[in-house]
Amino acid sequence: MSTTTTERAAAGTADYLDQRTGLGKAVKEFARKTFPDHWSFLLGEIALYSLIVLILSGFFLTMFFVPSMTLVTHDGPPATMDGVLMSEAFSSTLRTSFEVRGGLLMRQIHHWAALLFMASIVTHMMRVFFTGAFRKPRELNWLVGTTLLILGLAAGFTGYSLPDDVLSGNGLRITDGVIKSIPIIGSYLSYFVFGGEFPGEDIIPRLFTLHIFVVPGLILALVGVHLFMLVLHKHTQYPGGGRKDTNVVGFPLFPVYTAKAGGFFFIVFGVIALMGATMAINNVWNYGPFDPSPVSAGAQPDWYMLFLEGSLRLMPGQGTEWVIGGYTLSLNILVPAVIVPGILFTFLFVYPFVEAAVTKDKREHHVLDRPRNVPVRTALGVAFLTAFIILALAGSNDLIATHFSLSINAITWAFRILIFVGPWFAFWVTKRICLGLQRKDRELVLHGHETGRIVRFANGEYIEVHRPLDDQERWLRVNYDAHRPLEVEPATDSRGVRRKGYKQDRRMARLSRFFYEDRVEPVTPAELEAAHSHGAHDEIGAAAGREEIGSGSTH
Amino acid sequence: MSENQHSTDVTSADQNTFADPGIPEHQHRRGDVDAAASKRAERQVVVLFAISVIGTIASLVAYFAFRPDGTTSGTRLSTLTLGLGMAFALLGIGLAAVHWAKAIMNDTEVSEERHQLSSPDDVREAAVASLKAGVDDSGIARRGMLKGAALSALALFPLTIAVPLVSSVGGDWNVSKLRHTRWEKGMRLATDPTGRPIKASDVTIGSVFHVIPDVSEKERSSGEWLSEKAKAVVLLIRLDPRDLHEADDRKGWSYDGIVAYSKICTHVGCPVALYEQQTHHLLCPCHQSTFDVADGAKVVFGPAHRPLPQLPITVDDDGYLVAQSDFHEPVGPSYWERLK
Incomplete structure (x- = not known):
């Protein structure tokens, strides 16, 4: 019997391994570990799997890429580059493209x-942010994730520059200017x-070391931490x-x-x-x-x-380049290239701690928020994304100008104004939408679904069921919890002595008001009860109507 | 859980919150109740795995059938066929596994309790006690000298790596090279990239030349050349002298309406390559800084702050354009000690 042989072999192997590693405990612990199901949980998986694809394809490419800026005369396809003086890095990129199968x-x-790696990291972070998954006990994992985002940028940047073509070289030149x-x-x-x-003759080998060793090493280590904390x-x-x-x-x-x-990988x-x-990319x-x-x-x-x-x-x-002594x-470079990204990343790093402070929330959270139920968080997230998108569009202002035949100066001015107005407007609109959705939820809970069925009572009154x-x-x-703004304790205690930290508390309370002043409380059973007794015959009509209309008769 | 939807039954004991209705009832899939549907799902999974095998075979066939011939289209065909085979090989496995999980495997939700993350108080106390015992054993708290010596040694030893590294990592660290370019008195202006010297008479009104210093062919194929070229590239433009406004101290820097400006943007150093003849504007394609060539290459729009540095030029005895000197200021992006 082949099954018994296989089973015996499996049992033998398992026994061998367990005696040497205690594997049985891990299998017992993890084999039936429960994971919840939702499409948005796949975003992080996409990031992980594109990282694996990056490592596999990157390994392939390192077999043929020569990270050297030594000038050589390229000998081989394509015809336009045959005999051209170029760096070995560029020459080996051409050889990888045209001669390696x-x-x-x-x-x-x-x-x-x-x-895709970067896109899935960003969308995964959006999911985590908007659902409040960064709350206790996951704040540290949010920091690890945000660091991974920055390392992803570093990996992309160092890799983009390796072929040593005109475009990537100009990218390096901009970096040098910054x-x-x-x-x-x-x-x-x-x-x-x-x-x-x-550009010197060292930058490509240096970027290569960063791109294939330092940055991916850090990414893999932090991905390990990220997944460990997930488990x-x-x-x-x-x-x-x-x-x-x-x-x-x-x-x-x-x-x-x-x-x-496994299948999703x-x-x-x-x-x-x-x-x-x-789809051709980077020819x-x-x-x-x-x-x-x-x-x-x-x-x-x-x-x-x-x-x-x-x-x-x-x-x-x-007026933005100052000469002092x-x-x-x-400042025309420092502000956009250092301060602006500094503000964006600082927001990401500190947000979980700010929210916890203004909420005075020390509990563990494992059930996610619906984004509408925390309107200011959701609105801040949308404002952040709006700023990011406006900046990204501004980075394509020349393409917008040529595609839509507009003046590049007018577009740039429009974006200069939008970067201040846009996030603020997005915040306001999103907060209103969230509060509106919460009110709609209350409405639904209190009064139920509209059915579109109109019923006439014997006394001639019409109601909708x-x-x-x-x-x-x-x-x-x-x-859900509709958090309330923090209350400030009085500035002086019962004996009139000024309390330490009062000013700090007051600042925190002000911030807390910004978060939670406008809120929609969830329906309580008492309210539901009241709504039903208030619209008593409405309710009777609904209850009665359901059956009687169902059976085809009317009042 | 109660299926009763009457309002009084859904509140929990304290009457202030609703009661959790519990995990929704399991919805049977067609395969759970219909053996034929289950069998069909199984067949679909088998077909998907088969598609994967076919994809792998197709990829191998493509490997032999489409050899890249060095042309772009030949390489594209090879890439397309290899890639499509690979995509089918992978997607077949992926879709089969997911379909298997969704259609055939048990899909009853289960609930697992979470454990408290923090350690119980007694464990914490034991941990603190262990650390305390360790600290006592080492004697580090009582022996300040020992602590200081250990920390000093640990803090200093990275210098053995850092000092040699830092001394060489920046080349010769001679940042004053940023102030000078390859231009010098009498150096001819040559076309980029062919290196042909330019005669003033070749430059017609409105035309633009991309210019490098007239250095030897050998220097132009040396490793250092790119770093020199990155500072020395110049744009040569001839304007109608009536359009040209020149500052008093620069009256002698042009020749017969021909002006030469550094091609390196004063913003972050991209080549300012786009010239608009009608407006005499130079536009940097990277960040759209715009410079007015007719007016000392001053900034008229964009993130750059300073005008492009001007290269003083004249002609030599043979009528070739030559530099009067190097630039009078560092070219390219600003840096801290630029004016020192």
């Missing part, structure tokens, strides 16, 4: 996977990075019947999630392969090797860098 496919897969603007140490820092004057905390779950902060409702890791998550890889096969042979003189109009960085590019483009140069302070919500529908809409 599947080399161009792997380059395109690698590039598309990088774009580095030089840093007060006091700018020019030395530029020498530190480039090993002397820009430690167990996954969050969306609100619903039976979902509590004390449990996790879902399907077991083995076999359901093994199949779903192949789907993500398959989609990236499809993109790499059908470096059209740009040529790096030369500090030419540059093409309409050049764009990869999408995740666009916000920095847009920030640089928006800043007016007039003979030293030059380039409302169908009450079922238990699950109602629970979803009433099960």
Whole structure:
């Protein structure tokens, strides 16, 4: 019997391993570990799987890429580059594309996977932010995730520059300009990075080391921490019947999630392969090797860098470069390239702690918020995204100008105004929408679904039949905390002695009011009861109407 | 859970909050109740795995059938066919596994209790006691000298790596090189990239030349050349002398309406490559800083602050354009000690 042989072999192996590793405990612990199900939980998985695709395709590319700026005369396809003097880095990129089987496919897969990696990180963060998944006990994991976002940017940036083509070289040149603007140490820092004057002969090998060793090493280590904490905390779950902060409702890791998550890896890889096969990206042979003189109009960085590019483009140069005591302070570069991203990333890093402070919330949260139920958080998130998108669009202002035949100056001015007005407006609109949705929820809970059925009573009165919500529908809409603003304790205690920290408390209370002053409380059973007795015959009509209209008769 | 939807039954004991209705009842899939549907789902999974195998075979066939021939279209065809085979091979596995999980595996939700994350008080106390015992054993609290010595040694030893690294990582660290370019008195202006010297008579009104210093072919194929070129590139433009406004101290810097400006943007250093003949504006394609060539290359729009540095030029005895000197200020982006 082959099954018994297999089973005996499996049991033997398991016994061997368990005696040496205690594997049985881990299997018992993790095999049936429960994970909740929701499409938005897949966003983080996409990030993880595109990282694996990046590592696989990146390994392939390192077999052929030569990270050297030594000038060589390229010998081989494409015809336009045959005999051209270029760096070995660019020459080996061409060789990978044209002479290595599947080399161009792997380059395109690698590039598309990088774009998808960043996109999935950003959307995963949006999910975590808008559902409040960063709350206790997951604040530290939010910090790890935000650091991973920055490392992702670093990985993308260092990789983008490796082929040493005209576009990536100009990207490096912009980086050099930004580095030089840093007060006091700018020019030395530029020498530190480039090993002397820009571009020098060191930058490609240095970026290569960062791109294939330092940055991915850090990313893998932090992904390990990220996933470890995910398992430690167990996954969050969306609100619903039976979902509590004390449990996790879902399907077991083995076999359901093994199949779903494992299968999803192949789907993500398959989609990236499809993109790499059908969609050309970064045809470096059209740009040529790096030369500090030419540059093409309409050049764009990869999408995740666009916000920095847009920030640089928006800043007016007039009056923003100051000379103080003979030293030059380039605010026209420092503000958009250092301060603006500084503000954006600081917001991401500190937000969970600010929200916890203004909420005075020390409890653990494992059930997610519906975004509408925390209007100011949701509105802040949308305002943040609006700023990010406006900056990214500003980074494409030349393309907008040529595609829509508009004046580049007018577009730039429009974005200069929008970057101040847009986020504020987005905040206001989003908060109103959230409060409106919450009121709609109250309305539904109190009065039920409209059925569109009009009933006439014997006395001639017309009413519309409302169908009450079922238990699950109602629970979803009433099960949330409408936090109240913090109360400030008096400035002096009972004996009239001034209290330490009163001012700090008052500032916190003001911030808390900003968060929670406008709020919609969930319906209480008493309110529901009152609504029903208030519209008593409404209710009778609904209850009676349901059956009687169902049976085809009228009052 | 009660299916009764009457309002009085849904409140919990304290009457202030609603009661949790519990996990919704399991909705049976068609495969759960209909054996034929279950069998059909199984067949679909098998077909999806089969598609994967076919994809792998197709990819191998493409490998032999479409050899890249060095042309762009040949490489594209090879990329497309290899990639499509790979995509089908992967998507077949992925979709099969997910379909298997969704249609065939048990989909009854289960609930698992979470455990408290924080350690119980007694464990915490024991942990603190262990650390305290360790600290006492080491004697670090009582022996201040020992603590100081250990910390000093640990803080200092990275210098053994950092000092040699920092001394070499920035090349020669001679940042004053940023002030000078390859231009010098009498250096001819040559076209980029061919290196042909330019005669003043070749420059017609309204035309633009991309210019490099007239250095030897050998220097132009050396490794250092790109760093020199990154500072030295110049744009040469001839304007109608009537349009040209020149500052008093720069009257002698142009030749017969021909002006030469650094091509390196004073913002962050992109090449300012786009010239608009009608308005005499130079536009940087990176961040749209706009400079007016007719008016000392002053900034008229965008994030740059300073005008492009001007290269003083004249002609030599043979009628070739030459530089009078190097630039009078550092070219390119601003940096802290630029004016020192």
